[in-house]
Amino acid sequence: MRMRHTPQYARHKTHCIVLCLLAFFAATVVVPSWAQQRQQPRAAREGARAKHVGRITPQIPSANRYQKNKVFLENADILSADENVSADYQVLKGNVRFRQGDMYMFCDSAYFYDKTSSLDAFGNVRMTQADTLFVYADILHYYGEDQVAQLRRNVRLENRNTTLFTDSLDYEVSTNVGYYFNHGTIVDNKNNTELSSQYGRYELDTKQAEFTTDVHLINDQYEMNTNMLRYNTATHIATIVDETYIVSDSNTIVTDNGWYNTSADDATLYNRSQVNAKDGKTLVGDTVYYNRMRNFGEARGNVVLTDPKNKVILDGDYGYHDDNAHYSYVTRHARAREYSQKDTVYLHADTLCTLINNDSVRILRAFNNVRFYRSDIQGICDSLQMSEADTIINLYRHAVVWSDVRQISGEEINIHLNDSAADWATLPNFGFMTEHLGETYYNQLSGKKMKAYFDQKELRQLDVDGNVLVIMFPQEKDSTYNKMVNAESSYLRLKLKPKQEVDKITMWPEVSGKVTPLYLAKKTDLFLPQFKWYENLRPHTPEEIFDVSEEMRNLMSETEGSSRRRSKSAH
Secondary structure (H helix, E strand, C coil): CCCCCCHHHHHHHHHHHHHHHHHHHHHHHHHHHHHHHHHHHHHHHHHHCCCCECCCCCCCCCCCCCCCCCCEEEECCEEEEECCCEEEEEEEEEEEEEEECCEEEEEEEEEEECCCCEEEEEEEEEEEECCCEEEEEEEEEEECCCCEEEEEEEEEEEECCEEEEEEEEEEECCCCEEEECCCEEEEECCCCEEEEECEEEEECCCCEEEEEEEEEEECCCEEEEEEEEEEECCCCEEEECCCEEEEECCEEEEECCEEEECCCCEEEEEEEEEEEECCCCEEEEEEEEEECCCCEEEEEEEEEEEECCCCEEEEEEEEEEECCCCEEEEEEEEEEEECCCCCCEEEEEEEEEEEECCCCCEEEEEEEEEEEEECCEEEEEEEEEEECCCCEEEEEEEEEEEECCEEEEEEEEEEEEECCEEEEEEECCCEEEEEEEECCEEEEEEECEEEEEEECCEEEEEEEEEEEEEEECCECCCCCECEEEEEEEEEEEEEECHHHCEEEEEEECCCEEEEEEHHHCCHHHHCCCCCCCCHHHCCCCHHHHHCCCHHHHHHHHCCCCHHHHHHHHHC
16 A cells, blocks of 8 residues: 655654764764874874884994084983973983094983983993093083083093092083082192192193192192192193292292292292291292202392391392202302391302301301491401301401401401300411501501400400511590600510500510601601501491492402502502
């Protein structure tokens, strides 16, 4: 039977068709889209999951390994990456090795930033370059584009015979310069020298190191302390640029400018450097050269040698000291000052020296154009010697000594000191004593040998032995001089009262002579044949010891005895 289609049926059929179309659309479009949405997180997770690789071979085997600023990964046991954390670096573990040019870097693990050629390395860090540089540390931060390495903890840099120890080192690979800033120590193994400081800089190419703040240089012989020092590990020379103390068992050197060759153990120092010996002696000069190995030193420019034990100061423009030979000398404007008593003795000569002889006796010697001054006594001679053992001052060749208005001259004068004051003196090879009375009047006494005795720095007695000649002008009660006494004998003894007044004159065994009124005396009769008054050569102040006149030089250059012959012919 044929069914009849009503309008309600038609509408129902239309709704069914629409529902079927919607169901098909949902099956072909909506459902696949939902499935895709679920699978995406899984795929993302699988893509971000750590990728493990076995032993790593060079990333680009055919690449030029000497590209500037490029770091290559050469080896690692494990490589991993996590894109969720960072896509900029790789995590490397086990036998990690990098290379940049001819430099290799090793570690246990690392973060490698390939795009910037940088890395952070940890554990057993090692950097090597050829066979000259080896650096070890716990941590390394390396910036390949700048070629800068920051090494931290237990850092050790080895460069041939030099080793640097520190906890923080920044190293510039391109310039081969390293810096430390949290205390470091450099050991010069070849020279057995250790240097430490708070801050430091080391140039591997030039072997030059610079140390700053709390600097100490130590070796077997001495220790050097300062706040700034430069040192070359190839030449073993320390350059001093700040106040520095060099301390050893024998002395202490204070300087702020100069250099010290730690291998040869010698130094050249500037700016009034000072050497202080353990026994109290000091040496100061504008420039000081000192060799510790040979135990001798030189100084130039305003040199001062001080001996406080013996109360002597030597100064001049050049000084020399040999500790092994126990010998020192100064020259060029040389001067000695002896200050054991209230009155200082000032002594000048072309050369002044001190030495210790085989009997351990200290001797002071002065050579050429000697001049000395003390308030109560002055003198000149060609050479002088003073012995510490017998406390005798020996004046040689053309010796002249003044005290107040008296002058004593001879080829040799020997003065014995008692507590730095003269108690006797001898003239063994002819002596001449002169006393200036005023105007042209001089008491005169000469003889083959003389011996004088002093008390409280005043002449008390004079003995003359052989060929005695006397000219005297007795003073009248009114303090005038009216007559002259001329006498000869073999022996004479002169005694004086305090204030140098004549007490008694004794002559023996035979005496010859005469008394002449002054108005009858000729000018030539007023002087003995050997008379010469050297007042114009006398130093009157400490400064005048340096006034060596041409007349004095001519006198000192004369042969012995010629001055007496010249004086005799002049009168």
